[in-house]
Every structure is written in C-alpha cells, then in structure tokens.
Amino acid sequence: MIELEEAVNRLVSSVKIETKTEKLDILSAYGRICAEDVTAPFPVPHFPKSGMDGYAVRSQDTKGASKETPIHFQVVGEICAGDYLSIQAKPCTAVRVMTGAVVPEGYDCVIRQEDTDYGQEQAGIYVEGRPWQNYCRIGEDIQAGTCIIPRQARLGAGHIGVLASLGIREIAVLNEPKVGIISTGNELVPLTSPLGKVGVYPSSAYAIAAQLKALGVQVSFLEICSDDAQRFSSMLEERISQADVIITTGALSVGKKDFLPEALETMGAERLFHGVNMRPGTPVMANRYKEKLILSLSGYPFAAMVNFRLFFWPVLAKLVGDDSLSWKKTRCMVAEGNTNVAKRRRFVQAFSDETGVHILDKNHHSSVLSEMLRSNCIIDQKQGTVISPGDMVDIIYWKQDW
Template identity: 40%
Template structure:
C-alpha cells in the first residue's frame, strides 16, 4: 500500500483499478434521459413520413397563381379540407385548392401552400392574393431525416433531443449501458439521523445526504445508503452488504489515526487489496482506496468539506470511467482571485469559492472542514499549490468547477 502520495498518482491508481461497466439494459425512452446509449440508433422511417404543410392555408398548384395580387386575385375551387392527422386521397387539378392545416398531408398534385392571410379565407372558392413558386411553403417527406440515417451513436449521453428523436420514429425503447452501482456508508457514533432530538455530544448526519445528493446530481442513483457507528464488527457486516450490491463503495469517517478510525481494522477483515492511504492534499488527507476482486472502495474523511473535496477529486474520475460518461469528470479553468487567502499551504490545498466570468471570490464565513453554511453559494474549488504562504488578490488561480 502506498502512503502519502500525490493527487495525480492517487487518481491514476483509481482509474487503473475501476471497471468500466459493460453490462447493458433496455429501458423505455422516458427512463433513458442522461443515460449512455449502448447502440447506434438508425432511423427506421423517413421523417416526416409524408409531404406536409408547414402552415395553415391552402394547398394548390403554384403555376395557377401567376400574376395573383389583391387587385387581381386568382380564384380557385376549394375541393376539400385536410387537418393534421387526416389520411388524404384528394388529387388537385388545375384551378383547384384544398384547405389545409399545419402538419397535414399534402394532397396529390399540389406543389405549394399559400398562407391563409394571403387569401379571403373562402370555403367553396378562395381568392389568392399572392403568386407562389413551385414548392414554396412545402415540407418534403424525409426532410428532417431519411430512413437509414444514423441519429445516435453508441456512447452518446441521451438528452431531451435524443429522446425526441427516438419518439419521432416510433421507437419506445433503447439499449443503454447499466449505471455504476454505488453504495454509501457513513460512519460515526456521534451521528444522529435527521428527525431525532440530539443528545449531548451528538450531531446530525449531513454526509449521507451531502454525498448521496451529489451522486444524484451526477446522474448516479445510489443503490445502498446506510449510517452506522464505529463498531468494527457492525461496520464490517455493513461493508459486506454494500459490496454485495455495488461496484463502488464510498464511505465517510474512520480513516485517520484516532482510536475510532476503524477502517484500518475493517478492511483487513474483508481481505481487500489496499492501494493507497493518505494523499498530499488538504482537506481530506486520510483518503484511502482499496479493491476487492472487481469492486472498488473509496474511504473519505468524515468532515463534510473534506468529504466533498475528495469526492470531487477522487470519486468523480472513477465514476466517469465506470459510467462511460465524460460529463461526470471535473472541469478546470482559471480565475482571478478577488480577495487574498493567507493560510500557509504545505501541501496542495483546496478552498471553496464562487466563480463567475473569469473571477473567483471566497465566500463569507469560515473555511473549516466541518463548516457547511459558507459552502451554499459556492460553485468551485480553488486550488492552491503546495508551498504557498498565501495567495494575494489579483493572482490567477486554478479553479475546479463543481
């Protein structure tokens, strides 16, 4: 097991040891949003499947409208009416028109549509006030896409447009890659679930909701959510349960060097392969990573901001690979710091911040790892390189977007 490794090395070890999910499943298109397509999707029909009108008006023959104006209208016999959804077998002859609505099938023989505002809205006969060109205001069969066109490639993350494309060709289901199964176990005798009255020395368990909600924001639905104390045997049993259902188990608490940091006793009982413990960063130094066969275990600090920081820096790269989803990976940019940060950083340090339009500022309130309130409006982590005594206002800093 490596100890006190650099962040880049920790990420490398994690990426090398997590498994990309190869399993696939078939889901209804309404349930496929933000999933990764496991198939190329090829159009099974032309869309639209027939020539149609793009507006409300009259379908007619363009050549019949030559010279039409309000002073000298062309008069056509109206032989019928077609609404969207109607099947039409009407055929136009010279001097005839059909009342037609937006999206309706074009009648045979018609090669244009005049908008109703350029007519007298006639029923039996209609006066045409404007000349049209052939195929003006005319939607062709297959003008959106032709049968056989590849609309979606395997590996694309499905968004609302993908779902609409699938629906537009009548496809009710799609093959997607299965999502990583993630378990979350939060430990600590001091933790009470929300809803109970606090006894002395106790605090409410925010980490379970903090990390579970973050997973959901990344389109990962946890399959196992548990809270327990610091009993080695109980935690070992909870870990066995989590490993039985999950590809990745994330824990918070119990990884430092105190008497209650029980994962140093729990993990050997599980016969895991511990890859590293402690990363040269703050907060979250005691992060630990292990594997068991094809499962991965990421143990994070119990302080909320330390847990979030190491989740963003270590868990997201793992999840991005497992889920085949590049959007899960963190995005980096730079910003000009509006106010200084004076704490010495012997190792790489990450500070909560608010990024906007190339500028980044520190939130009001404290920066201690156990503080949540000042994190509420933050949207980034500010990276401060090891060895810096301070960062001054006006300096350009690296920013990791949340």
C-alpha cells in the same frame, strides 16, 4: 502522498465500463445511458405536410401574383391535421391546409393564408410562391435508417421526444451503477434518533447519496458504523455484494479511532493509494477488495464533498462511458476575496458568475458544510500561492443541481 491526477488515474484504471443492460420504457430511461445505437425505422415526417395554415398550390401557377394583380385559384378541398383527402393536383387549383396537414401529391408549395383573400371556393393569391415554401418534405426531420441516438449517450428530454416521434416505446440502457455508503464514527446518530449531548447526524453521507441519485446512481445502502474494526469488517463482508463501489467516510487519518486503513489491510484489500497532496481531504484512500472499489473519503463534511467531486466522478465517468462526468477546469478571474498562502495544494469554495469568481468570506473549515449552499465551484489553488482580486484561477464547478 501522491498528486491528485495520479490518484485519479489509479482509480479510473481500476474500474471497468459497465456492460450489463436492461430494457426500459422510454420515460423510465430518462437520465440513463443508452446501451445501443438507435436507428430510425421510418422517416419523420413520413408524409409531406404543411408548415402553416394556408393553401397548397403548384408554385409554377403563382408566377406574377401580387396584391395588385392576384391570381385566383379554385379551392378543391380542405385538409386539417390528422385528415386524409385523395386529391389530384391540377393547374390553378388549391387545397386549404392547416398546419401539420398532409399536402396532396402534386402540390409543392403552401401560401400562408395572410397572403390570400381567405376565399372558400375561389382564393385570391397575392404573392409568388417558391418550390417547397412552407412545405415539410418526407424525412426533413429524420431520415429512415439514420442513427438518431448513439450508444453511450445520456438520455435527456430531447432524446425521449425523438424516440416517441418514432413510436419507440422501449430502449436498452446500461444498468445503473450501485453504490453503498458506510459512514464511520461513534458520534454518528441515525436521523430517526435524538442527538443527545454529543451526537452528530451523518450529513456527508446524505449529501453524497443525494448527488448519487441525481447522477442516476442507485444507492444500495447507507449505513452507520461505530469506530470498531471488527464491526466494520463484518458490515463490509455482508454488504459488498450489493454494490459496485463502496464509499466510506471517516476513520482515515492518524487519530486513535482512525482504524480504517489497518482494518482494510488486515482484510487483504489491495491499496491503491492513501493520502493525496491536497487540502481539504488529504487522507483520502482507495482500495480494491473482492473486485470492488472502496473509496474512503474524509470524515469532515466539506472535505468529504471535495473528495467525492474529485475522485468519484471520474470513476463514474469510466463506469458508464460518459466522459462529461469527469471534472474539467475553467479559467476565470477573481472578482472579490482573498486567500492566505497555500501550504499545500488547496481547494477553496467560491461562487462564479458573469462578473468573475467570488471567494466566500465566512470560513473554509473542512467541517463546515452549510457554506456550500452559497458556492457553485471550488478554486484549485496551487501550493505556495496566494489569491487576490484580478488573479486568474482554475475552478471546478459543483454540479448545477447542488
């Protein structure tokens, strides 16, 4: 067996960054990886505008104004947002402007209406104005020609809003990675069929597929395969061209039905590793076949999710050039709960909040998936150690949308 970090390095080294791109409308591009540097074609705002409802004036004309000694200005017009009025600025004149309205050339200040007498033809100003007060200059938000979104950025709501503010309707994004899932086991039953006396639904496959979709990954297929090496080989040959990565679950260990390692070896797959010094999910395996990565996870639901979090996410980070997807450890104190001595490096599900890390008190069997509904992280417990309240531990978070 090899260590986790070495296994991850082998995986990451075996994949290349996706370079194929497509153009999408900006709403469809939400959550995707930007494929190019996007520059602003014009400044935002592209005209000087008022920051609030009030009066546009020349700041120099307001010197000495106060509530006791107001200065009166002739109101020469009114402009609302979306209107345009050609006005020549003159001393001691004012233009009534609403928030977002253009400020005519020559006026360098907006006095908020609360600091005036709300005059219609003559307005009394009660305060001294400063140059550019309540005044949004051209390009104050975005300067023309600046890079507003760098290549490799994952597009969020803020990016989409900025693109819309610049009238950009389409953007180039990296193609979505495609992942296929094959769950093995004679006991597995499609969701469309009754379980029978000994059947099991493929919960791991659906949990993995849901996370893939949340990560912006296209699930190209989700198949069930019986414990039959020939059938698996045929299914893989048929489906491999439809995905960039194949994820399998089950048939990995040393049981009578654990056919997968031998089947892939017979097909001529290049073995990257088989077996990692960790629990759960010790027999995790990776191969390359026809230039595609095949990541084989434990058949136990919780073990499969630990394998998926620790091994697939760094692969995805490399594929799309988004390092934020790679897992990172956070140091926290244990608030409650204990563990037994770890005979091997162990990943324990827990819940972390502002009070610390809480070790879940039910059970930690690899076959139990429902306990993950209460957890938001896993503890990286070192071999030969125990964990007790007050101990500092390393945790790795599940994704927030788990």
